[in-house]
Amino acid sequence: MKKIYTVLLVFALVSCLSIVSADSIPQFPHTFYGDVTINELPATGTLKVLVNGVESEQVQVTDGEFGKGLFDAKLVVNGASGDQITFSFESEGYTLDSDYKIYIIDSEQYVSEIDFVSGGYTEILLEFTGTGDGGDTGDTGDTGNGEELPLNPDVFYGLVYLDESLASSTLNLYVDGVLQDSIGIENGVFGGEGALDDKLIATGYDGNSNVVTFSLVSGGETYSSFTAELSDATYEDELPYIEGVHYVVLTFSETADTGNGEELPLNPDVFYGLVYLDESLASSTLNLYVDGVLQDSIGIENGVFGGEGALDDKLIATGYDRNSNVVTFSLVSGGETYSSFTAELSDATYEDELPYIEGVHYVVLTFSETADTGDTGDTSDSGSSSGGGGGGSSRSSSSSSSSIISSSDSSETPVTTSVPKTSSSGTSTDSSSNTVESSENIGPDTTQDLPNDTLDYGSDSNETGVVLQQESPLGGINMYLALAAILLILIALAAAWYQSKEKPEVVPQQ
Structure with missing residues (x-):
């Protein structure tokens, strides 16, 4: 009987060893995130990864970043030990050189390629160089330059x-x-x-x-x-x-250029309120002008600028006695400048300009989607201040604004993500459709008239695409074999223990 149990135990052990040898150690994906630049400037476009020279996955890069946020799509690469990983980048409006630099943030060194690491999680900086192309540079607004070619920045x-x-x-x-x-x-x-x-x-x-x-x-x-x-x-x-x-x-020079000589200044005209771009709440920067001279700029978050409190930030303009003192605004959002607006102030509605009214005012501004980057205002005494069409986003706050890039391949399956501007909402993953959705508000988009709160990431339907969830390496029949082997081991051990117990001797009664 002991021989039978020993044979069972050996069989179970051999079964386990055969299962382990049949399934090699699983290779988990190598995940990348970080920054991309062109000519040392933050880039926007499509980043692709090549495994041993063969194109694999891709991810969208917006304002020079990819995968850095908690819910941002990362570049997830499947491979095996010994695989060499390189990258390529496509950006509308640029012809890129074939040579580029890979900088690994943690090790603080430049490399020409990266070795695949199972389960690796690597932050990188990719530095590309190139020249600007003619034609469409990706802007949807009117640049006021016709078909003239843009220069490098x-x-x-x-x-x-x-x-x-x-x-x-x-x-x-x-x-x-x-x-x-x-x-x-x-x-x-x-x-x-x-x-x-x-x-x-x-x-x-x-x-x-x-x-x-x-x-x-x-x-x-x-x-x-x-x-x-x-x-x-x-x-x-x-x-x-x-x-x-x-x-x-x-x-x-210390002498301020107000273009008003010795005329007396009026009490300030002060604003706070809401800003819309068409029907969507705007973000980025709002500029204020008096007679075409830039007076003040303020950041916009989820459509709100300034506040009614005494210490809250506001837009402040100063007019001068005997001047026309026409008040105008421009919105800078998503790399475009908008100057056509409707203003709701008190019980009145104004188009494209307001009268100068001393005091603090709550105003609701609605800008038209058509961008105007031309110089529509009059500049006094400086030649450098733009008019109503002038306006630039504050670089200190521009990192919070989002550009939106969408793939043009009609065969691609979109992954739609709405990202919150200030805080993250819940995220749901549907494994059957590879669709990830999370709720947030973002800034205006820089693609072809898409809604302001939608990002589209494309992945080829014939490829794995961006891996959002790693499946268990053991599945199917192997799982059942493993369970059966474990059960046999337990039975054999129990039997061996039982047989090892000494049976008491039975003394016959006399």
Whole structure:
């Protein structure tokens, strides 16, 4: 009997070993997330991964980032030990060079390729270079340049002085009098030299004069007379357009350029309220002008700007006695500038402009979806402040705005994600349709007239796509064999224990 139980135990052990040997150790995906740049600027487009040179998965990159948020789609790669991972990138409006750099954040080193690691979770920075293409650059607004070719960006970071003191507040950048971008200044410093640091960015067009100017908004005043030290040259009040990234030192004159001579200032015209882009709550930046001169800028979150409290931020404008003092606004959202609006103020409704009314006002602004990046306003005495069509998003807050990229392949199965601007809601995963949905509010979209709160990620229906859930490596028949082997082992052990017990001797009675 003991031999039978021993045979059963050996059989069970052999069954387990055969199951383990039949199924090699499972390979879990290698997950990537991080940043992508083109010419040292945050990029938007489609990032693809290649495993041993064969294209595998892809993910959408928006404003230079992918997969960094809790619910953001990451690049999940299936492979085996020894596989080599490389990348490719496609961005509308750019022709990219074949050479690029891979920087691994944790190890702080550049590599030419990455070894597949089962269960790896790696943050990377991909640095691409290329040139801008002609035609459609991905903007849906009217650039006012017809079919002229865009130049590579003119990018700035550096120091700002107001006379001999380090300046603070806001620095604006213009090309040919059109406001291109705005950035916050802290202790005289704006932007940084790092690839992911914020910078002032301007885009010129082939065939245009592309004169670059700046204005400083500080202490409620606007200054436009400056001296710029760039490389080994010094410029007065304007710079030539030079493609690339530049460190510049700007020194503004203390005399504010209000264009009003010695006329007496009026009491401020102050605003807070709501902003819509068509029927959707807007986000990004709202600019305020008086007679075409930029007065103030403020960030918008979920349609709200400023507040009624005494210490809440507000938009503030200052008019001058005997001037026309026409009040206008522009909205900068999703890389576009909108200046056509309807204003509901008290019981009155205004189109595209308001009268100057001293005091604090609650206003509801509704902008038209048609973007106007041309210079529609009049600039007084500076030549650098744009009119009603001017306006640039504050770089200090622009990282919270979202651009939306959608795949154009009609055969793709969309993964639709609505992402909250301030906090994350619940997420549901449907394993049968590979659809992930999470509720949030986001900024206006930069694609072809899609709704403002939808992101579309495409994945080829013939490919695995972005892996959202890892299945168990043991399944089907192997699971049942494993359970049966375990049961046999338990039976054999129980039998062996039972047989090992000594039976008491039975003494016959006399």
